[in-house]
């Protein structure tokens with residue numbers, strides 16, 4: 001019996017990186033089943049197979065979370081298979097960094113779609129069932145980037161929007177025993193970070209008290225806490241996970 | 249001659265009480281005031297340009313016209329306030345996308361039109377209207393979300409513009425602040441005395457505790 005046993009979960013952007021780490025942790029915590037939702041079906045299937053070789057608890061679903069019709073179709077499939085969704089982790093996200101002067105309009109709009117509006121589309125699919133059953137846990141992946149960086153006006157707007165959206169969800173749906181929280185990591189040791197040239201990485205990490213990025217598992221542990229009943233009275237929070245680099 | 253004399257102020261988001269108050273105060277201080285309105289409108293002390301700030305081509309056209317007619321923008325005030333007054337579940341995809349376009353995309357669309365001129369002239373003030381709703385409210389989900397997005401935008405824009413001596417800040421009014429008080433705060437922030445507030449979200453309200 002793990003702390004997530006009896007629960008059905010959905011993780012978006014789960015084919016790799018943080019999303020895959022969250023799936024791994026959910027499986028260890030005893031989740032009944034978890035849907036790996038990703039644009040990249042092949043990679044999501046491979047991750048599901050790697051993390052759950054028996055193929056009985058982790059299932060891949062193809063979906064572009066930026067497209068509401070595709071989101072509707074995908075979540076209908078998941079709900080048909082699982083019967084319900086108790087936990088939704090909105091994790092899919094992209095970056096398209098450029099200064100405002102140089103940023104193409106399409107890059108602004110794409111980041112706002114995938115990193116912000118997609119959360120609205122996905123929440124809309126699971127909230128009615130959560131309300132009916134008076135139970136739900138929503139975890140939204142924001143980023144320390146919500147406090148703004150050079151060349152990230154799109155990402156900062158989206159990720160700060162995620163913080164506000166989480167608070168809206170908390171205030172609107174707490175009465176149905178649904179919690180929603182945002183997670184704000186700074187650097188996490190995914191492929192994106194570990195691919196950085198070692199000397200440069202060392203320089204960047206010097207600003208962190210322990211001079212290193214978060215391990216994916218360290219972040220997954222926070223997500224798991226917010227997805228479990230241990231966080232039943234934690235609602236509308238922005239959980240900053242930066243080892244003390246940023247304290248707000 | 250005050251510091252706003254002949255400065256060009258552009259305010260987005262149509263005619264609202266705090267925009268009326270800002271237009272009046274800037275005009276009284278000698279500034280030229282333009283208000284972007286979705287449909288044709290008139291406001292004493294200001295010139296209204298018709299523009300759907302949620303549509304990029306419209307924004308490009310309006311700012312090109314303003315530059316040709318009056319000159320480069322000194323002060324840009326983002327005050328979009330599209331809202332549908334619905335909970336997240338009640339909000340349709342169309343309502344959501346439209347509110348994102350008007351309240352969030354417009355920040356980027358409009359700033360993009362003035363940023364290069366401000367950079368070249370090494371001067372400029374940008375104000376973004378957020379709202380305490382960004383701390384979560386019931387029954388205005390899309391609006392509240394975009395008012396959070398406004399803060400993220402402000403902080404990034406501040407990082408990008410500071411080396412060109414452009415001041416970028418946000419204001420976070422609560423409903424207990426009067427339009428006069430909000431306008432006074434914006435005038436302060438866009439004056440030279442407002443420089444220390446660069447990159448900050450300044451709360452304009454009396455009683456509410458928020459973090």
Ligand SMILES: NC(=O)c1ccc[n+]([C@@H]2O[C@H](COP(=O)([O-])OP(=O)(O)OC[C@H]3O[C@@H](n4cnc5c(N)ncnc54)[C@H](O)[C@@H]3O)[C@@H](O)[C@H]2O)c1
Pocket residue numbers: 012013014015016017018019037038039040063064065066091092093094114141142143144184185186187188189190191192193
């Ligand atoms: N890695 C970090 O250091 C870091 C730091 C702060 C926040 N974050 C956030 O964490 C989340 C995950 O980051 P990551 O580093 O694991 O990213 P990643 O790029 O490794 O993985 C993202 C996954 O999302 C999927 N995806 C992208 N667009 C999609 C779409 N439209 N529909 C469905 N799936 C889509 C991708 O296929 C990919 O599998 C993101 O929201 C990111 O902003 C990451």
